[in-house]
Amino acid sequence: MYIYDEHDYKILGERTTQFRKQTDRYLAGELKEEEFLPLRLQNGLYIQRLAPMLRVNVPYGMLNTTQLRKIAHVAREYDKGYVHVSTRQNIQFNWPELAEVPSILTELAEVEMHATQSSGSCLRNTTSDQFAGIAPDEVVDPRPYSEIIRQWSSFHPEFAFLPRKFKIAVSGAESDRAAIRVHDIGLQVVTNDTGEVGFKVLVGGGLGRTPVIGSVIREFLPEIHLISYLDAILRIYNQLGRRDNKYKARIKILVKAMGADKFAAKVEEEWAHIKDGLSTLTRAEIELAKNAFSTPAYAELGDESAVLAQQTAEQPAFGKWLSRNVHPHRVSGYAAVTLSLKPTGVAPGDITDSQLEAIADLADQYSFAEARTTHEQNIVLGDVKQSDLFALWGKAKAKGFATPNIGTLTDMICCPGGDFCSLANAKSLPIAEAIQRQFDDLDYLYDLGNLDLNISGCMNACGHHHIGHIGILGVDKKGEEFYQIQLGGNAGTDTSLGKVLGPAFGANEVPQVMQRIIDTYVAKRVDGEQFIETYRRVGMAPFKEKVYAKAD
Amino acid sequence: MPKLIKDANIIDNQWSMLEASNTPEDALIPAGNVIVPLNVWRSQKTKLSGRADEIGVWLTSDEFADELADDAKKLPLIALHFATFMDGRAFTTARLLRERFGFTGELRASGAIIRDQLCYLSRCGVNAFHFADDSINLEGALDSLSDFSDGYQTSVEQKTPLSQRR
Numbered sequence: 001m002y003i004y005d006e007h008d009y010k011i012l013g014e015r016t017t018q019f020r021k022q023t024d025r026y027l028a029g030e031l032k033e034e035e036f037l038p039l040r041l042q043n044g045l046y047i048q049r050l051a052p053m054l055r056v057n058v059p060y061g062m063l064n065t066t067q068l069r070k071i072a073h074v075a076r077e078y079d080k081g082y083v084h085v086s087t088r089q090n091i092q093f094n095w096p097e098l099a100e101v102p103s104i105l106t107e108l109a110e111v112e113m114h115a116t117q118s119s120g121s122c123l124r125n126t127t128s129d130q131f132a133g134i135a136p137d138e139v140v141d142p143r144p145y146s147e148i149i150r151q152w153s154s155f156h157p158e159f160a161f162l163p164r165k166f167k168i169a170v171s172g173a174e175s176d177r178a179a180i181r182v183h184d185i186g187l188q189v190v191t192n193d194t195g196e197v198g199f200k201v202l203v204g205g206g207l208g209r210t211p212v213i214g215s216v217i218r219e220f221l222p223e224i225h226l227i228s229y230l231d232a233i234l235r236i237y238n239q240l241g242r243r244d245n246k247y248k249a250r251i252k253i254l255v256k257a258m259g260a261d262k263f264a265a266k267v268e269e270e271w272a273h274i275k276d277g278l279s280t281l282t283r284a285e286i287e288l289a290k291n292a293f294s295t296p297a298y299a300e301l302g303d304e305s306a307v308l309a310q311q312t313a314e315q316p317a318f319g320k321w322l323s324r325n326v327h328p329h330r331v332s333g334y335a336a337v338t339l340s341l342k343p344t345g346v347a348p349g350d351i352t353d354s355q356l357e358a359i360a361d362l363a364d365q366y367s368f369a370e371a372r373t374t375h376e377q378n379i380v381l382g383d384v385k386q387s388d389l390f391a392l393w394g395k396a397k398a399k400g401f402a403t404p405n406i407g408t409l410t411d412m413i414c415c416p417g418g419d420f421c422s423l424a425n426a427k428s429l430p431i432a433e434a435i436q437r438q439f440d441d442l443d444y445l446y447d448l449g450n451l452d453l454n455i456s457g458c459m460n461a462c463g464h465h466h467i468g469h470i471g472i473l474g475v476d477k478k479g480e481e482f483y484q485i486q487l488g489g490n491a492g493t494d495t496s497l498g499k500v501l502g503p504a505f506g507a508n509e510v511p512q513v514m515q516r517i518i519d520t521y522v523a524k525r526v527d528g529e530q531f532i533e534t535y536r537r538v539g540m541a542p543f544k545e546k547v548y549a550k551a552d
Numbered sequence: 553m554p555k556l557i558k559d560a561n562i563i564d565n566q567w568s569m570l571e572a573s574n575t576p577e578d579a580l581i582p583a584g585n586v587i588v589p590l591n592v593w594r595s596q597k598t599k600l601s602g603r604a605d606e607i608g609v610w611l612t613s614d615e616f617a618d619e620l621a622d623d624a625k626k627l628p629l630i631a632l633h634f635a636t637f638m639d640g641r642a643f644t645t646a647r648l649l650r651e652r653f654g655f656t657g658e659l660r661a662s663g664a665i666i667r668d669q670l671c672y673l674s675r676c677g678v679n680a681f682h683f684a685d686d687s688i689n690l691e692g693a694l695d696s697l698s699d700f701s702d703g704y705q706t707s708v709e710q711k712t713p714l715s716q717r718r
Contacts, residue, residue, distance in 0.1 A: 007714055011702055018699045022668060035666050038638065121638070151704040151715065157675035158647055161640025227713075238644050239616060273652060278706050278713060285715045 001062050001370060002147045002292040004112045011155065012109045015116060019043045020102035027099060042122055042160065044115025045101055053420065054093040054101060055118040056108060060128035060146040060170070061089040061373045065360035068371060070111040072356035078104050083356070085341060085349040087413055087464055088167070089127050089373040090118060094420060116154055121162045121249075123153035123234070127169045129177040130374040133293060134382050136330045140189040140197055142172035144289035145226060148281065152227050159234050163241035164249035166234070167206075174493070179375060181205045181214050181495040182467060184251045185233060190220065197223045203233060203263065204255030207461035211497045212252040215260035217267060223286060225271075227279040232271035236263070296368040296383055301333025304386035311390050320442065321393050321404040335386050337367075339379045339401040340411065344436040347429045348414040349377030351401075358399040366392050375464075376413055378406065409451045409518075410436045413464050417457030417474060418481070424457035426474025426481035431455055431510055438511035439518075448518060451531045452491065467491040469532045470517060471498045472510065483510050487517070487543055488535050499540060502548055513547055520546045555690055557670075558658065558680040560697060562690045565682060567629060569610060569662070581607075587631050587660075590615050593623070604628070610662070613641045617648035624655040632678070634663035643676045650677035650708045667693035671700050677708035 004012075022039050025031040031039075046053045056071070063071075071091055075083050078100050084092040096104060105115060117123055126149045133141045149168060153159075159166075171178040172189035180186025186202035199221045205214025221229050237251045240258075255263045312319030327336040339359060342348050351359075359379055363371045366388050367381040374380055379401075384392055396402035405411045412435070415421065417428030432455055439445055454468025458475075465471030471486035482504035489498030505513050520543050525534045535543070553564040567585040576591040581600070587608040593600065600607045608629030609620065617624070624630065630649060632642035642661065649655040660680040661673050667688065670681055674697060681693070704714045 005718060007702065007718065011700065011704070014700050018668075018696075021695075035637070035668070039668055148715070152713075155672075155700060155703055156705055157672035157703060157707055158643045159640070160672055161638055161643065161669075235644050239641055243639060243641075278711050278716070282716060288715065288718070 001064055002059075002289075008112070009109075012112075012114055012116075015043075015114070015155065016102060016105045016109050019105060023098065023102050038120050038161070040098075040101075041120030042117050043101070043105065044118040045096075045098070046119060047422070051095045052098050052101070054096045054104065054115060055086065056091045056093070056113055056115045057118050057125040058089050058091055058113075058373050059150045060126060060132065060143055061130050061375075062143065063371050063373065065363050065369045065371070067111045067113055068356050068360040068363070070108065070113070072353040072360070074104055074107060075353040075356070082350055082352045084347070084416060085351065085373050085377045085379065087349075087375050087377060087415070087462055088125060089130075089375055090125060091373070092416075094416075114154075117160075119165070121164050122160050122166065123156060123162070124165055124167045126150055126153065127167070127178055127183075127375060129171050129173055130372045130380050131177060131327065131336055131382070132172065132372075133295075134329050134331070134334075134336055135173050135175075135177075136328050137174040138172055138330065139174065139191060140172040141290075141293055142170040142178075142187075142189050143293045144286065145172075145187070145189060145199075145223070146170045147292060148226065148285070148289050149230070152230065156234075158231075159238055162234075162238055163243045164246060164251075166237070166251065168230075176491075176493045176495075177375075179464070179467065179491050179495070182207055182211070182464075182491070183214065185230070186214050187226075192220055199223065199226065201229065201233075204252040204260065206250055206252040207464055207466050208250065209247055209459045209461075210250075210252065211461070211466040212256065213495055213497065214252075215255060215263075217260060217264035224281045225275060226281060228274045228277060229267070229271055231274060231279060232267050235270055236266050240266075298331050298334065298383070299385070301331075301385065301387070303332055308386060308389065315390075317404075318390060318393055320446070321402055322389065324404045324406045324408065324446070325402070326389060329383070331383075333386055335384050335389060337381045337384050337389070337392060337396075338374070338406045339381065339396055340403040340405055341378050341401060342405060342411050342436075343400055343403045344410065344440060345433060346400075347416070348412055348432055351379070355399055355401065358395075359401075362392060362395060376411065378411070404442065405445060407450045407452075408445045409439050409448055409453050409470075410445060412436075412453040412455060413468065414455040415457050415462035417455075417463075421457060421462075423460055424474060425459075425476035426457050426483065427507070428455045428457040428463060428472075428474055431472060431474075431483060431507060434507075434511045435514055438515060448521070449530050452489075454489070464491070465489070466497045467495060468498065469535070470514070475504055477504070481507060483507065485510075485513060485517070485547075487540060488532070490532050501540065502544055516547045517543055554682075554686065556660075556680060556682040557690060557693060557697070558660075560694065562694070567608060569631070572612075585629075587629060590619060597623075601626070608658075608660075611642070611645060613639045613645075615645075616641075617645045617653055620649070621653055624649050624653040627655070627657055629658040629660060630655060631660040631662045631682070634661065634665050637664045637666045637669060643673065646673065646676040646678050647708060667696040668699075670697045675703060675707040675709050 169183040188200040201218040202214035418424040456463030484504040486498030610631035662682040
């Protein structure tokens with residue numbers, strides 16, 4: 001993992017001091033509400049329905065166990081003893097006191113964490129693949145580049161007052177687990193014919209009110225030009241992005257209005273001016289970043305599949321966990337494990353202080369003292385020996401995060417919704433729980449296979465409902481909460497956006513509607529087809545027919 | 553006399569600002585140091601060039617650096633006027649004036665800026681700050697100017713990124 005040097009500590013220390021002074025001025029009445037607003041947002045602080053919410057960045061999802069324990073400490077000392085893992089890999093505290101936030105940020109800075117630009121109209125935290133560095137299908141580890149981007153984007157003097165928020169995601173694998181096609185900038189790390197490392201650059205993707213799949217504006221950007229090219233894109237956006245209407249201010253609207261080709265030409269023209277300047281990455285800079293993510297001290301191990309098969313025979317429940325929550329690793333004898341934060345009855349992505357500490361203990365013992373947050377709102381231990389899996393399973397089960405549901409219908413993505421968020425039109429958490437209760441039979445869930453259910457409490461789409469195989473969107477109709485269902489969305493390499501099934505439903509109808517959608521899939525699927533494949537083959541009609549059939 | 557911050561000092565404002573005009577060719581330009589709108593500069597450039605040391609130009613947020621382009625080098629002062637502090641376009645304009653168009657005179661941010669923007673503006677090449685709000689405590693604002701002693705990126709103040717100075 002990247003380790004701060006004295007420069008990083010100094011800059012972050014200056015930031016926390018700056019925010020402490022700003023908060024003091026605000027509390028003393030010397031800083032107006034509307035002037036404090038963007039300052040607190042750029043330090044992660046929202047004012048929510050019930051209390052402030054503090055969003056702390058987890059750069060590209062990587063956490064060490066010191067950080068996990070510090071998050072647990074902050075949750076216990078300053079909050080109500082739990083935190084929420086967001087759909088952009090960040091950690092959210094739901095109940096901090098405004099006056100205490102500077103102290104929280106000071107504590108977090110001690111362990112190299114920050115809330116810098118985690119909200120507001122600025123460059124946000126850069127996200128990446130939760131299996132970066134360990135996935136068998138990885139071409140290039142995206143983390144060194146993500147860290148280079150983190151540094152470039154932090155306190156960037158030119159882009160602190162953008163038209164709207166700006167999110168970058170980086171993937172270095174064949175299979176896209178970072179949703180790069182629905183980010184303001186998506187970067188795919190690739191190698192060219194001569195083995196040179198570079199980036200395929202996508203811009204203008206996004207969810208929210210106007211979901212758009214990003215356009216490729218450059219097939220290959222040599223790695224040394226990463227920063228100057230990002231500067232060029234941001235500069236064009238900063239100058240030309242709309243500022244008259246916040247719903248039309250994201251870069252996706254600009255790219256659509258100009259056309260991707262014209263936008264690309266504009267970027268290239270700007271880039272030509274700054275291309276070979278001092279922002280050009282040197283070999284030494286790239287190596288420094290790469291060294292921060294060097295390979296851990298893996299043992300030389302053989303494949304332990306036979307032992308795992310035997311353990312499965314003795315304990316079928318272990319086998320279920322293996323099949324859903326354990327993922328292949330590029331190093332022989334190792335595996336990656338997803339700890340599920342989606343047991344029935346707990347808000348998806350919520351985790352308590354003692355669970356955070358338990359994960360830290362497990363990571364210390366089994367996974368080189370590191371863990372990763374995922375955009376599906378779970379936590380991954382990346383480097384577990386296959387021979388330790390059985391023991392790890394037992395311990396994870398005892399702490400409540402071994403629910404073997406990863407990738408299934410109940411491993412849903414869900415925003416905090418109307419229970420917490422002041423933007424929401426409708427509650428999302430009770431819908432999630434009702435669906436989890438409707439589909440609580442594990443064997444049935446496994447039979448249904450991979451199924452992404454994404455739930456958002458409003459059209460801002462924090463729950464990524466557009467790219468769920470099934471998406472649920474909370475809407476407000478004359479003061480009442482309704483839920484619109486979408487089908488056919490998909491995240492990943494063949495990203496697609498869902499289409500609306502039909503008129504929205506009341507909260508109490510949603511589990512039954514879900515059941516009818518699933519029944520339709522089961523009736524229509526042909527051997528081995530996953531939900532999204534069946535949907536793509538048969539289309540919307542049979543689902544619509546079944547769901548809206550008049551009960552006779 | 554109204555005060556402002558220039559080069560990290562509090563000084564008297566020696567310049568008056570001529571309001572925007574729909575008939576720039578007819579705008580009367582008073583004697584002394586005057587900052588004129590871009591359209592006035594354009595329509596009276598020949599005449600105004602004779603007063604080289606006492607004519608500056610101010611830009612709105614949607615007037616970009618390339619609209620002044622090579623004229624920038626000849627001007628003693630350019631002001632970037634903020635209608636609202638949330639409009640960050642002038643941050644780019646500042647950098648381009650300094651880094652692309654060779655402007656070396658006084659680069660002034662004026663209008664609805666807040667003191668918490670001073671440090672970033674300064675890194676973008678702005679060296680003078682004129683708050684619309686007269687009640688601003690300028691000594692306090694001077695503090696904010698040095699909120700950060702260093703930054704990761706290239707900037708007008710520090711051309712070498714931090715990662716090449718580690």
